[in-house]
Amino acid sequence: MKQIQWFPGHMFKSLRQIRERMTLMDIVLVLLDSRLPSSSMNPEIFKIIKDKPTLILFNKMDLADDSILNQWVEYYEKQGYLTLKIDSQTGKNVNKIHEYAQMVLKEKLERTRQKGLKDRAIRTMILGIPNVGKSTLINQLSKSSATKTGNTPGVTKAQQWIKLSDDFHLLDTPGVLWPKFEDPKVGYHLAITGAIKDKILPEDDVVKYALTFLKKYYP
Numbered sequence: 001m002k003q004i005q006w007f008p009g010h011m012f013k014s015l016r017q018i019r020e021r022m023t024l025m026d027i028v029l030v031l032l033d034s035r036l037p038s039s040s041m042n043p044e045i046f047k048i049i050k051d052k053p054t055l056i057l058f059n060k061m062d063l064a065d066d067s068i069l070n071q072w073v074e075y076y077e078k079q080g081y082l083t084l085k086i087d088s089q090t091g092k093n094v095n096k097i098h099e100y101a102q103m104v105l106k107e108k109l110e111r112t113r114q115k116g117l118k119d120r121a122i123r124t125m126i127l128g129i130p131n132v133g134k135s136t137l138i139n140q141l142s143k144s145s146a147t148k149t150g151n152t153p154g155v156t157k158a159q160q161w162i163k164l165s166d167d168f169h170l171l172d173t174p175g176v177l178w179p180k181f182e183d184p185k186v187g188y189h190l191a192i193t194g195a196i197k198d199k200i201l202p203e204d205d206v207v208k209y210a211l212t213f214l215k216k217y218y219p
C-alpha cells in the first residue's frame with residue numbers, strides 16, 4: 001500500500017487561523033463523516049481544541065451503517081463527549097444543534113445566571129476535514145436564521161458571524177483540518193469517500209481496496 005505524505009502548506013495557515021479563532025469560541029462543533037468516524041477525525045484535534053467545550057457531530061448519517069455508527073457514538077460518549085447524528089443535506093437533526101450546544105455548556109450558562117449576569121450569545125465554529133460537509137451544514141443552519149451575517153470585532157480582524165438566533169452565533173468560515181494518515185488504510189477510506197483528490201492514490205489500488213472491503217463486510 002502506498003503511504004501518503006500529505007500535509008500541504010495551506011494546512012499550516014489553516015491551523016494558525018483555527019488557533020486564533022478558537023479564543024473567541026464558547027464551543028466548537030467537530031464534524032465527522034459517519035461513514036468513517038475514525039479516518040475523518042484529525043489526529044491532533046484534541047491538542048488543538050484543548051479543554052474547549054466540544055460537540056461531536058456525525059454528519060452524513062444517511063450514508064452510514066447505523067449499528068457501527070452507534071459503537072462510535074458510545075465510544076465518544078464514554079469519553080464524556082456529547083454527540084449528535086445529523087444529515088446536513090436534508091437538515092435532519094440540524095435544528096437540535098443549538099439545544100445540544102446549550103447542554104454542553106449547561107454548567108457555564110448556569111454560573112453566569114447565578115451571578116446575575118445576562119448571557120451573551122454562544123459563539124461557535126465548525127471544524128472538520130475536507131469534504132465532510134462543513135459548507136453544507138453552514139448553509140443548512142443559516143437557512144432558518146433571520147439575520148444572515150453580522151460583524152463582531154475579533155482578535156486580529158473583524159470576523160463574519162451568522163446569527164442563527166439571538167443567542168447562538170456561528171462563524172461563517174469553518175476550520176479545515178487535515179485527515180489522519182498514519183495508517184495506510186485510512187488513505188483508501190478517504191479516497192473512496194472523496195475526502196482526498198482522486199489523483200493522490202492510484203485508482204486501481206483504491207478500487208481493489210474498495211471491492212475487498214465490501215466483500216469482507218457487506219458480502
Ligand SMILES: Nc1nc2c(ncn2[C@@H]2O[C@H](COP(=O)(O)OP(=O)(O)OP(=O)(O)O)[C@@H](O)[C@H]2O)c(=O)[nH]1
Pocket residue numbers: 059060061062063086087088089090128129130131132133134135136137176
Ligand atoms: N448524503 C449526504 N451528503 C452530504 C451531507 N452533508 C454534505 N454532503 C455532501 O458532501 C459533499 C461535501 O460537502 P461540503 O459541504 O462541500 O463539504 P466541506 O466540508 O465544506 O468541504 P471543503 O470545503 O472541501 O472542505 C457535497 O457533495 C455535499 O452535498 C449529508 O449529511 N449527507
Ligand SMILES: [Mg+2]
Pocket residue numbers: 134135136
Ligand atoms: Mg466547504
